Amino acid sequence: MPYLTRDEPVDESIGCRILTAALQLFVERGYHNVSIHDVQKRAGVSIGSIYNHYGGKEGVAKGLYRHLLTELEAVIDNVIAGTPSPQAQCERVIRQLLDFTESRRDIMAFIFATRHREFLPGEPPICNSAPFMRLRDIVRHGIEQGTFRAMDPWVGASAVFGGTIRLIQLRLDGMVTQPLPELADELIVTTWRGVLPGEITTSAREA
Template sequence: MSQVDRKSAILSAALAVFSEKGIEAASIDDIRQRCQASVGSIYHHFGNKEGIAAALFEQGLDDYWARIKANLAQAGNAEFAVHSIVSTHLHWIVEQPDMARFLFARRQAVSAEHNDAIRQRTGAHFKDVFEKLKPWFKQGVLRRMPTELYGPLLLGPSQELARNWLSGRLSFDPLSVIDELSSAAWRTLATNPNHTGVQHAGAKE
């Protein structure tokens, strides 16, 4: 098994163990037994349990944002871009509930020594998405407001719905309300909700 495959196997085992036992209760030995790796191999790749959790968090974070950015790249207008982000967000969570729960448990998953790196990684991903949307801000299609507001306004309701679904408190499929949630986000972010902004986001500024 290659080094990359070994690391991937350890992270997959860690996610399974964290999901079953909880992050705090899980041990290095639990993870070792699940993936049949040596303790030495685990410490070599990740250092300790906190290092495993941070690496797993980065893996989930990168996969989530990669999906967001790949689908967003196909958006030909601002309204479709908003719909794409909301739709991808919920599809990713429904497809990977264990990883989604892990990412939602950030306070338990990411130790203080890794928090700054995770924050910077998240910020870089968000900046990439914001760059894709920027032409529509300049055209006046999307409202100008403090950057910190866009995430909550765009995905706040979807986040709350996802949390309820992941905890078993939702009685319906979250994918069934994507159109409703994306429409609400569009009405909140658009200067004129009846105008989609026909220029492609990749157009020259």
């Protein structure tokens, strides 16, 4: 069952095979360029099974969406529970996301490079999903207790995670060729300089 946290999908149940095939195809071609027949073919099951398990194409996407967000939420909650400060929590989450981009490319692409709104109108937008709210809560908490500089919470969240998300998207689009974990240290240093308090001694060096 777990896609994000286990190495091989040991679960060979039909439901899991359907979700795995759908994830691959949706990421490869985009939801609307994938037909039920494509999913059925790659999963090695029949159309009837798909309708029995998920009620149709949109049901498959909905099941996949909820499942992956639940897994991501669990990962983040684990980090939060096992890490003391907001700063350390953010840093661990960032590193984890960079790692996942290499090891779980499809999942990251489905989460960070998909317009779910276009095929899951009933679902809450991904920015409002539990894992993303958790991340914003960390930042807000950090701002309140002075770990981060005082600033608008949305600016804070964008400053802390915007660079990471952008880098992930550039990597998923094939622009960045270097594995992201190798860039983690530079990215994190830059991120902390942006949001941590402290005076910055800018020696004016404009020509």
